Amino acid sequence: MPELPEVETTLRGIAPHALGQTISEVRIYDSRLRWPVPGSLPATLTGRALTDLSRRSKYLLFRCERAQVIRKSDHPGTLLVHLGMTGSLRYYSGSAAIPDRRPHDHVDIRLGSGALLRYHDPRRFGAMLWLADPASGHPLLAALGPEPFSPEFDAQSLRRKLRTRSAAIKLALMDNHVVVGVGNIYANEALFRAGIRPTRAASRISLARLGTLVDTVRATLSDAIAKGGSTLRDFVDSNGEPGYFQLDYFVYGRGGLPCRVCGTTLREIRQGGRATTFCPRCQT
DNA sequence: ACCACGACCTGCACGC
């Protein structure tokens, strides 16, 4: 269920329980994700401890180390998990019965405590890869723009990146080189909150309005994370309903309905093949 | 350097 808030919610649901645990078994039921899940993954992971769990962009990064480094293949590395469009990674504590595998459950990672991490992804746009150190040098991670909550994401740097770009601001906002973690839903929402029309050329937005946009991107994402967080307890022990539909959207999915602020009928168009919804009155 | 678009894949809601 992945935009950044869902990935962050997944991380927060898993990390406190999985940190420090040792991987006892890895089963790959279907390796056909966006890139093949390496057949060597079970051998690589088994016996390693999860020493750090983090997120970069929409990638989950699980640091895996062996207690004893004897051979080169024992060196620390990182398990990268991406949820694509429809993926989820669920944590089952093992204290209750773990459900039988369902369709589209592709990978099980069993932990020493008896807990289980289960990767599920109907469309298989996600990924599970092993990254040798340094993970940050991997092509998937190396070219990423700033995290939305980092100080590097500010009006000045946004201006610098967008100055020469004729593309619509919504497309630029969804470009991972500009800022990571802003998918279709939150691009629509953040632009509404900023009062910026999604079709406006990225180069033609004032510094002040870019500053507003930085703020609304953060506010939109953190609101969604807060909603997701409210269901964390359920999330951890199954039930897998990461608060995704709990946020009251201003515009996303509301084309033809009245603007929550001014009542004007919201318009829906397509940009880059994705639905864009905006208020023709509030957004200029 | 930038941009537009097809590609990947399954499920679901819709209209006929």
Next chain:
DNA sequence: TGCGTGCAGGTCGTGG
């Protein structure tokens, strides 16, 4: 009931 169509949370690779 069944079938075809279009759409869905992402992002990589291509060709211009």
